Amino acid sequence: MIVGQILLGLTGLSISLYAWYVKQQRQRNPKYKALCDIGPNASCSRVLTSEYGTGFGLVGSLFGQNSMMNASNVYFGMIFYILQIIFGLIATPLFTKFALVTSTISCLGSIYLAYILAFVLQDLCLVCVASYAINAGLFWSNLRTIYSIIDADLRRDINRHKFGTTELCGDNASIVNYGVLTCASCRTFFRRNGFNTKEIAVCRFDGRCEIVKTTRKYCTACRLAKCLNVGMNPDLIRKEELTKIKRKPPATNFQESTEHITTTIVLNTVPQTSALDLVTHDSLLTSTDLLTISNIVHAFDTFSPVADIRRTIDTLHSSASNSQFDSQQTIQMLSSFSNCLLLFLSSTPDFKVLTTSEQRSLLQRNMFGLLSLGGMYLMRESGIFDTPENEMIVALLYDNDTIRQARLISKRLDDPILIKLMLVALAFSSNCLTQANHRNFDRDSLLHGTFRLFGSQNVYVELLWKYLNHQHDDYQAVQRFSKLIKLFLDTFKFSCEVYETNELYKKFIDIVTEEAEKSYPNVSRTLKTTRLFERLMRVYHDCMQIQQETDIYFTKQLALFLSSS
Structure with a gap:
């Protein structure tokens, strides 16, 4: 319809230009005969130069012959057709309404001029008749466009607001x-x-x-x-x-075992999420999209250490001895975060199709980014920021101000499905390193082939956008997507600042990234109890020993200074 409107506008503009040319020639030479002058009662030039060819024969009587409004009908036609072309090119609801209004006025003018042509001038002007037909075509085209817009809005309103909203969750009821x-x-x-x-x-x-x-x-x-x-x-x-x-x-022993494990995982993961709850009749998500989201959520929840961490916290709180968190529990938590994200990423089909060297290069590039966002989300879900007592488990890595910033960021991680989709999309980024890292730079398998990651990342970003568009209207989806990007940038910036200022945290992250590369593809759920955990504990004890030696040295220096004074 829009293409037809533009073509009709161009045709009408061409006819108007020809009419202007005929009128100019007839005014210069009264004996001029145009191509459309085919007989005594079929003369375009006579009609165009008549009193009704200027100001429709009405403007001069109303505003005077010298008024600017008393212009040739040809000029009005040119302006009208140019506007129709512009309205067709800029297909917005407002411009479509303007196009319908102007074409309606042109049709009324065409009816008036057709009456003058038939009963007053008693002539047949081929140019005029062609312009009347074009005006009618433009009116019909604009009317159909408006009708399609109204029909689409009505269908959308019927689908979304057929019975109003539900008292249960406030969503549109069907x-x-x-x-x-x-x-x-x-x-x-x-x-x-x-x-x-x-x-x-x-x-x-x-x-x-x-x-x-x-x-x-x-x-x-x-x-x-x-x-x-x-x-x-x-x-x-x-x-x-x-x-x-x-x-x-009845299920076999293997099926019963599998169902028991799955049920345990679902019941122990807090809070529970189900991608299947997304199904609605007007959803943008296809059945394949829903299955992909369900697999992503299930894979993350399967490897999530949230239930174990919560049990540890609850055990310490309920212990009669009022035990406190120690370094071993903090390091074990960090190890479990790394293990969860590594197993989660390795379960995705797009990761499996990469070669082993490409997989290791991808882990080296993006493990820090995954730990930044994924670690913050896992801490939130584990309840670490729920009470000041729980926050003591991260006191080994963060000071009070850093914990406060982490708590504020974690409050914004309020959509589990969105975060899990973001983690998958982030995993296939070209680079999430904090600074230039020349370690194994010459053996980076993705050095000249990061374009291979774009296809995978685009799939998950598109899935993320469909999920947002399903949950919200277009404007809110754009707002949520922008906030999601800012959330990741804030989280990444926060992690970078801690990485640069906290030597212990820096060593921990470097070891986690290095061990993730070395352990793949032989990674298992017991990673946190083997080499990674042992290396982190050694680093912690080394740092503590250095800190103690430093404290002893400064204490002695202070004592010498006080004794000498």
């Missing part, structure tokens, strides 16, 4: 499900969990979680409780679905 007006996501959630209340993990915030559209994925217990409170009835779940569950054949 239909009444199980006795309550709910969105598709909550319908799917309740169908899966309505009969499995005993398997739901207990809320770690005593059932005080707020269930809204952006937080409904975080706490299964509170979400299910709110489903029941607003009136969703488990008895209304289709009997066929319940029958399928009852008729499920």
Whole structure:
């Protein structure tokens, strides 16, 4: 439609230019005969030079013959067609409305001039008739464009606001499900969990979680409780679905073992997230996208040390001896973070297709960036920043001011799925090094081939954008994406500053990166209990010994100074 509008505008402009040429020639030479002058009652030149060919025969009577408004009809036509071309090139809703208004006015003018042509001048002007037809075509084209815009808006509003919003999470409701007006996501959630209340993990915030559209994925217990409170009835779940569950054949020992491990992982990971909760009828995410997101979330949760760290913290808090965190627990936590991210990255298909040397080069380049964002997220999910007592576990690496900054950054990591997608996209960046690193520079397999990473990264960035666009409208999605980029830059800057100013942290990060390269592809879940953990402990004891020797030296110097004075 837009292309047709532009073509009609160009045709109309060409006819207007020809009419202007005919009128100029007829005014110079009254005997001039144009190509469109085909008979006594079919003369374009006579019609164009008549009193109705200037100001439509009306402007002169209203504003005077010398008024600027009393211009040739040809000039009005040129301006009109140029505007139509511009409106067609800039296809915005506002310009489309202007195009319809101006084409409507032109059609009314065409009807008036057609009446003058037929009943007053009693002539047939081929140029005039052609311009009338073009004006009608432009009006029809603009009308169809407006109709398509209105139709699309109405369909979108019908799909999104068919019944208003649901009381459960505040999302746009689609239909009444199980006795309550709910969105598709909550319908799917309740169908899966309505009969499995005993398997739901207990809320770690005593059932005080707020269930809204952006937080409904975080706490299964509170979400299910709110489903029941607003009136969703488990008895209304289709009997066929319940029958399928009852008729499920008994699993083999291997299947039972696998399901037990998977269930344990899901129940022990706090907060719980499920990419399958994303399904809606108008989602931009395809079934393949949903499967990819589900695999990413499951892979991260499988290797996540959050449950172990939380158990360690809870054990220390509940211990009668009131034990305190020591260096071994801090180093073990850092080792588990590195192990989690390494196993998570190595489980992605895009990482597996790289050669072993390329995989090691990628780890060398991006391990610091992954630890910056992933480590901060894991600390948040482990509850390290929940209380001042928990923060003591990172006191070995961070001072009080650094812990405060880390706490502020961690509060912004509020979407687990978004962070996990960001980690995968970040893993395939060309470089996340903090400074020039000449170690093994000549053996970097990606030195002249980082373009190989762009395809993988683009896939995950596009998936991340689809997820954002699904969760929010276009404007909010752009805002969230911009904030996500700034969040990573702030996290990366924070880690770089700590890396430059904290010698112990710097050595830890260097060792973690080096061991990640050496351990791959023979990495396993026991990495944190082997060479990496031992090296980190040795570095810590060496630093502590140097610090003690330094303190003793300055103490002696101070004593000598005081005794001499």
